[in-house]
Structure formats: structure tokens, C-alpha cells
Amino acid sequence: MNDKYQDFLNKLQNASESERDWVVMEFSLQNLSEIVRQAVWAAAIPHWFDQQFLTAVLAHPLKDSDFNALTALSFIEVYPERGFNVHERSRKLLLDKLWSSKKARYQKLSKQAAAYCKTQNQNDPVWRVEMLYHGLLANNLTAKKNFVEQATDWHDSFQFDSLEHLTQVVLEAVDSGKLTGEVAALTAYWQAKLDILYNRFSSAQVLLQQALKQRTNNIVMAHCMFVLGEVHYYLSEYDQALDCYQKALSIFRQTKNGLSETNCIKAIGDVYFILNEHAQAMSHYQQTLPVYQKTGRRLGEANCIQAISKVHYALAEYEQAMGRYRQALLIYQEIKERLGEAGCILGLGDLYCALAKYDQAETDFNQALEIYQQAKSHLGAANCLRALGRLYGLQKRTISAITILQQAAQLFESIGDCRSKAGFFFYLAELYRHQKQFTQALEACNQAIDLFPNQVEWYQDRAKLYMKMEDYSAALADIIHAEALGKNTAYTLYRKAELALWQQQTPQAVELCQQALAYRPADGDFRAFLALTLLADGQTEAANTLMKQALTAIYHPQDFEDLLDVVDKLIRIYGERTDFTLMREILAEKVTVEASSG
Structure with a gap:
């Protein structure tokens, strides 16, 4: 056994579990020629490479024989349609070692990678993302600005797949500690917004809590705090949501960030609405609507008008609600905001349902459902299914109602929306109560309360049910509980x-x-x-x-x-x-x- 191999075995034996992978990689590198070894380090920088790309990263030509020797290595894989890549685990080992031991070399290679990517088709999101990624790691002067502008553009133009490709690639460098501060916080912010869109609320919460630990400016922190408020809102954690919105609002006011301040006030109104504090909600919406209109923020204007529609609907002011929903719908269609459009169509369906215009309601619910499914919005789709279930219940299509409400409940469960899943049992109780099957209705009410005990409507509805069953002491207990919840x-x-x-x-x-x-x-x-x-x-x-x-x-x-x-x-x-x-x-x-x- 030669000395080099014995030395390797000794290192492997003495290494900790976390160090052994690198010992093996280091031994593999030692057995390569210097040219191929340097090519391995360079090949780890991009997410994929071909001979031309690798030559640009190295900043010198690579002979065919050396390139072939590189691609024959066990940890080099074929990358479909683009060439090759270093295996994920091996790439992480190489990059972490290079960053910790030769950071300047890492950044130089990244700078050369970014320069090459810039010469490629920047209308192709794959090349655009790769250029931005390498620019950030090279610490190029305009890298952060380019990253923020591109993320904003893709978000505002609803190119969510491209945005998520960007955030996932950059998060790779954030998670390994290579990117910190403002870039790390902003990456978490954008990914969290996507997670909310796709109902991945727990993931969004973790990302935002990590972002708030970064050292960055107050504006970025305020935006992260605002989105964390949205996460709490969707998780039905309304006190925490209000706290986050109020903290964000305070920072936005201090920094005179008028639009973000307006968004906070609107969001606080949303919390009051869900708590059935309709006067408070309307006050906040009426405060924000003129600001959106004056500043030409069409999306904000439409969102605010839709929120006002919901207040009118909740107060049974159906004519006013109808007018506002149609007003918001036109704006959403003009700016091609499909999720907002679907929300308005769903709201109009609710109105037609309330007015017992069941055929039109069913048409609207199905139209909204189709849009939400196309947009992969599980929450929106679940809300449409729930609306259809209630509609079928009103039409005394009991089996269809239960079946579709169960589908909605499964969707709510899949996205972690416990409150809305509990709502399945609430609506099931309503179905049974209308059929005068009070025992089954009571059982369903109890299941709703067990799943989500702080929803005031559950107790109000159960109190009504107890009175139907002439159990007035039980009804009184639920009324007292509802009163204590204060909603x-x-x-x-x-x-x-x-x-x-x-x-x-x-x-x-x-x-x-x-x-x-x-x-x-x-x-x-x-x-x-x-x-x-x-x-x-x-x-x-x-x-x-x-x-x-x-x-x-x-x-x-x-x-x-x-x-x-x-x-x-x-x-x-x-x-x-x-x-x-x-x-x-x-x-x-x-x-x-x-x-x-x-």
C-alpha cells in the first residue's frame, strides 16, 4: 500500500462524520492532473456547463482531452439539453470549501461566469437567473439592484415560475451563508410571497423569521414584517397579524413610505373584516381607496373596492355590494389580474346565491373555480368548492352538497387551513339543521369546535341548534362563550x-x-x-x-x-x-x- 493511499485511510479514519465526504473528494482531486483539477473547481461554480461555458469561467481554453477527462469523472452528470453538471452533493462540498479557503478565487470565477451568462439570451429566464446568481456571489456593483428589479418585474407581471427559479437558486447561496444581509432578506421575502400564493404558509413563516434576523435596512425589515402579518392572517392568527401590520406601519410612517403605509392600513382593515368588525374595516378601506386612486395604483384600487364589496355583502347590502364587485372586476380584467378577477366572480356568485339566483351563482362559482385551478391557487379553488357545496345545500341537493364540501375540506387540510376545514362541519351542521336532523347537526357543530375552538360563529350556530332542541341552558352557555370571544x-x-x-x-x-x-x-x-x-x-x-x-x-x-x-x-x-x-x-x-x- 503506497504512502498516499495510507495517508488517505488515516485521514478518513480520524475524520468526523461531517468531514468524511470532503476527505474522499480531496483524495479524488489529488489523483487528477492540475489542469483537470482546476477545471473541477470551475465546473462547480455554474449550475451546468458545456465546454464553451467552462472555458469562459476558467478564462482560458480547455483542450478536448481535458474536457473529456473532466466529464468522465464519477461526480459529473449529464445535464439535459445544456451539457453537464457537478453532482449536487459534490458541488456543495466544492463550493463550501472554495468559499471558506479561497473566497477571492470563488468570486473571480463567479464574476467570469456572470460575464459569460450576460452574453447569452437574457430573454431566456434560465440564463437571466444564472447571470443574476453569479453576479451576486461575485459581489458585482449592480448585482443587488439587478436582482431586486428582476424579482419585482417577474412578480408584478405574474411570472411566478421564473421568480421562484430565481429565489430558489439564490436561497441555495443564502442557506450556505455565502449571501447575507439585505440580499438574503429580500430573497426570503420574495420566496415567502410565493409560498403564500401557493398556500405554503409554514415555509413562508420560517423564511420570514430568518429574514428578520438579517442585518439590513428598516424598509426591507418592514416589508418582511408585513408579509409575516399576511402569513399569520392566513393561519387565522389574527392578533399576531395585527401586531405585525402595526409594526410595519410604524416603520413605513417613519420612513415616509406612503404606498406601503396605505397597504398596511388596508391589511389592518382585512383583519377587522374577518373579525366581523365591519365598521372598523370599512373605515380603513375608505381611508386607503382615495390614495390608491390618486397614485394610479390600479391593483390596490381594485383590491380595496373588492374589500368594500365584501363589507356590503356581510351587512346584507346586496345592491351596493353588486355595484362594487362589478367595478373591481372591470379593473382586474383591464390589468389582467386573474386571481383578483376570480375573487370578484366568486363574490358575485355569493351575491347571486344570497339573492336565490342559483343558476347564475353556480355559473360564477364554476368560472371562478376554473381560473383558480389554472393559477394553481388551492385556497381559491377550495373556497369555490365550499361555495358550490353551500349552494347545493340551499337547493336541497344534499348528497352533492356533502360530496363537494368534503372535497373542499380535503383541499383546506392539504394547505393547512384548519379554520376552513372546520367550516366543512359548520356547513354540514347547517345542512342537517335545515333537514331537522338536529342530533347529526349537533355532532357536526361539535366537530367544528374541536378543530377550531375560537371561531365565534360555531358557538352562535350551536346555540341556535340547542334552542331548536329546547336545551336552553346549553344555548345560554354558548351565547356567553360567543360574547366572551367579542366578535x-x-x-x-x-x-x-x-x-x-x-x-x-x-x-x-x-x-x-x-x-x-x-x-x-x-x-x-x-x-x-x-x-x-x-x-x-x-x-x-x-x-x-x-x-x-x-x-x-x-x-x-x-x-x-x-x-x-x-x-x-x-x-x-x-x-x-x-x-x-x-x-x-x-x-x-x-x-x-x-x-x-x-
């Missing part, structure tokens, strides 16, 4: 009014119902229930007037059936009365008319 006040007041009515406390029921209606003055269901509490309280004329108004703002046959159930229960609890009988006749006629027209 969606209108429906909590509604449930308190229902409970008071069934406990024959009609003055309190009237007062509570009036308070609830103040939050949702356009809601026909709220007005109708107030009419019935007035009726129970003996205010027959006021009840009849209000019910006449309410019936013009109620659209679903199931809602008329629910009101008829309420009158029947009033008769059971309060006894037979002429005013109850007359009201029942009015509602029974409505149910018959709706059934025949449906």
Missing part, C-alpha cells in the same frame, strides 16, 4: 334575543333584536325576527308593518320555512292567538309560493 356582535345579540323570546321575556327580546338590527339594518332575516318578537310582545301593527318590509329582503325558501317554524313555536309557547294565526298564514303562503317557483 360578530350582531349575531350574538340575535341569539340572546331568541333565547329571551323562548323564555317569554318579550321586552328583552325586542330590545336585543333592535340592537342586533342596528348592526345589520339591511338584513331581511334580522328584520323579520324583530317583527316576530314585536308580535309576541303584543305590538301587532308594528310587527305586521315590519314583516311586510322584511319579506322583500328575504330570498331563500329555507329562510321562509325557518320563520314559519318560529311562528309555530310561538303558538306552542305563548298559546293560540289571532295575530299569530294571521302571521302564520302569510308565511305559509310565502313558503308555498317559493316552493312552486323553485
Whole structure:
């Protein structure tokens, strides 16, 4: 056994597990000619090479025989359509060693690689990414500027595949510690935005938390903090989302970054909206819309108008919501923003569904679903499937409704959206309740609460269910819990009014119902229930007037059936009365008319 081989074995035996791979690589390199050995170091710099590319990186010609000797090595692979590449694990070993021992040499080779890439077709994203990558590692003067401009352009022009190719390549150098500071933070920022787009929220959170540890300027930190707020928002972590948005807003205000400040205010409005604080949400949207319009930010304008549409919809102000959705949709179509377009079409479908225009609603839901699927937006697709499931439930297509809601639940689960997955059981409970299968409805409600216990709607809906089952103590417990959560006040007041009515406390029921209606003055269901509490309280004329108004703002046959159930229960609890009988006749006629027209 020769001394060189014995020396190798000794090194291998004494090396730690993490060092052994390099000992093997070093031994392999020692057995090569100097020319081929230098070619190996140079070949590791790019992600692929051919003889011309490698010659440019080395900055001197490489003979055919030497190139052939290089490509015959065990750790050199064929790179389809472009030549060859160093095997990933071997390449990492070589690059890490070169960076730690001869950083200047590494950067010189990278500079020569970047120069060669620049002479290639820069309209080809593959060559463009490779040029930017090498420029950053060479620490070229314009590299960071070029990187930021290209990432921004690809993001804003929806070239997400090209952007992700860029971020993944640069993250390779970030993860190995070769790129730090602002470039590292910005790379994490762009990749996190893509992760949010594709519902990879956990990955986005890790990246942004790493980015916030980098040493960089306040503006970059504020942008990372803002996107971290978006991650918390999508994970239903609303307190953390508000905290991130507020921190980002403070920095943007200090640095007089007006557009980013406006985006923060809009995002805070989004959190208030999801918490059913509609007045707060509308205030924030109305504050931001003129800024977007004045500065010509069409995407921001459309997003804000769409958000205002959602507030109107949530308040049952359907005419205003319809107008705003159509306004936003036109802008999205003009600027070719497909996800925004799909969101508006989905919103219009919700409106048509609320107005019992089921055929148009189904058309819109399917159109939005197709766009989301084309854009690979699993969250958007899941929302469309959920909407279709609810629609089928309203049409009493129960089997179809359950099947498609299950599909939505599976999608929500695949993207880690626990709240929306729990919503499957919530809507399932709604289906069972309308069919008067209260035991199954209760089981579904309990499953929703087990999955996501801090959603106020679950408790409000279960309280209604308990009252259907005449378990008033359980209903009270859920109402108290909903009140403690402090969200969606209108429906909590509604449930308190229902409970008071069934406990024959009609003055309190009237007062509570009036308070609830103040939050949702356009809601026909709220007005109708107030009419019935007035009726129970003996205010027959006021009840009849209000019910006449309410019936013009109620659209679903199931809602008329629910009101008829309420009158029947009033008769059971309060006894037979002429005013109850007359009201029942009015509602029974409505149910018959709706059934025949449906």
C-alpha cells in the first residue's frame, strides 16, 4: 500500500462524520492532473456547463482531452439539453470549501461566469437567473439592484415560475451563508410571497423569521414584517397579524413610505373584516381607496373596492355590494389580474346565491373555480368548492352538497387551513339543521369546535341548534362563550334575543333584536325576527308593518320555512292567538309560493 493511499485511510479514519465526504473528494482531486483539477473547481461554480461555458469561467481554453477527462469523472452528470453538471452533493462540498479557503478565487470565477451568462439570451429566464446568481456571489456593483428589479418585474407581471427559479437558486447561496444581509432578506421575502400564493404558509413563516434576523435596512425589515402579518392572517392568527401590520406601519410612517403605509392600513382593515368588525374595516378601506386612486395604483384600487364589496355583502347590502364587485372586476380584467378577477366572480356568485339566483351563482362559482385551478391557487379553488357545496345545500341537493364540501375540506387540510376545514362541519351542521336532523347537526357543530375552538360563529350556530332542541341552558352557555370571544356582535345579540323570546321575556327580546338590527339594518332575516318578537310582545301593527318590509329582503325558501317554524313555536309557547294565526298564514303562503317557483 503506497504512502498516499495510507495517508488517505488515516485521514478518513480520524475524520468526523461531517468531514468524511470532503476527505474522499480531496483524495479524488489529488489523483487528477492540475489542469483537470482546476477545471473541477470551475465546473462547480455554474449550475451546468458545456465546454464553451467552462472555458469562459476558467478564462482560458480547455483542450478536448481535458474536457473529456473532466466529464468522465464519477461526480459529473449529464445535464439535459445544456451539457453537464457537478453532482449536487459534490458541488456543495466544492463550493463550501472554495468559499471558506479561497473566497477571492470563488468570486473571480463567479464574476467570469456572470460575464459569460450576460452574453447569452437574457430573454431566456434560465440564463437571466444564472447571470443574476453569479453576479451576486461575485459581489458585482449592480448585482443587488439587478436582482431586486428582476424579482419585482417577474412578480408584478405574474411570472411566478421564473421568480421562484430565481429565489430558489439564490436561497441555495443564502442557506450556505455565502449571501447575507439585505440580499438574503429580500430573497426570503420574495420566496415567502410565493409560498403564500401557493398556500405554503409554514415555509413562508420560517423564511420570514430568518429574514428578520438579517442585518439590513428598516424598509426591507418592514416589508418582511408585513408579509409575516399576511402569513399569520392566513393561519387565522389574527392578533399576531395585527401586531405585525402595526409594526410595519410604524416603520413605513417613519420612513415616509406612503404606498406601503396605505397597504398596511388596508391589511389592518382585512383583519377587522374577518373579525366581523365591519365598521372598523370599512373605515380603513375608505381611508386607503382615495390614495390608491390618486397614485394610479390600479391593483390596490381594485383590491380595496373588492374589500368594500365584501363589507356590503356581510351587512346584507346586496345592491351596493353588486355595484362594487362589478367595478373591481372591470379593473382586474383591464390589468389582467386573474386571481383578483376570480375573487370578484366568486363574490358575485355569493351575491347571486344570497339573492336565490342559483343558476347564475353556480355559473360564477364554476368560472371562478376554473381560473383558480389554472393559477394553481388551492385556497381559491377550495373556497369555490365550499361555495358550490353551500349552494347545493340551499337547493336541497344534499348528497352533492356533502360530496363537494368534503372535497373542499380535503383541499383546506392539504394547505393547512384548519379554520376552513372546520367550516366543512359548520356547513354540514347547517345542512342537517335545515333537514331537522338536529342530533347529526349537533355532532357536526361539535366537530367544528374541536378543530377550531375560537371561531365565534360555531358557538352562535350551536346555540341556535340547542334552542331548536329546547336545551336552553346549553344555548345560554354558548351565547356567553360567543360574547366572551367579542366578535360578530350582531349575531350574538340575535341569539340572546331568541333565547329571551323562548323564555317569554318579550321586552328583552325586542330590545336585543333592535340592537342586533342596528348592526345589520339591511338584513331581511334580522328584520323579520324583530317583527316576530314585536308580535309576541303584543305590538301587532308594528310587527305586521315590519314583516311586510322584511319579506322583500328575504330570498331563500329555507329562510321562509325557518320563520314559519318560529311562528309555530310561538303558538306552542305563548298559546293560540289571532295575530299569530294571521302571521302564520302569510308565511305559509310565502313558503308555498317559493316552493312552486323553485
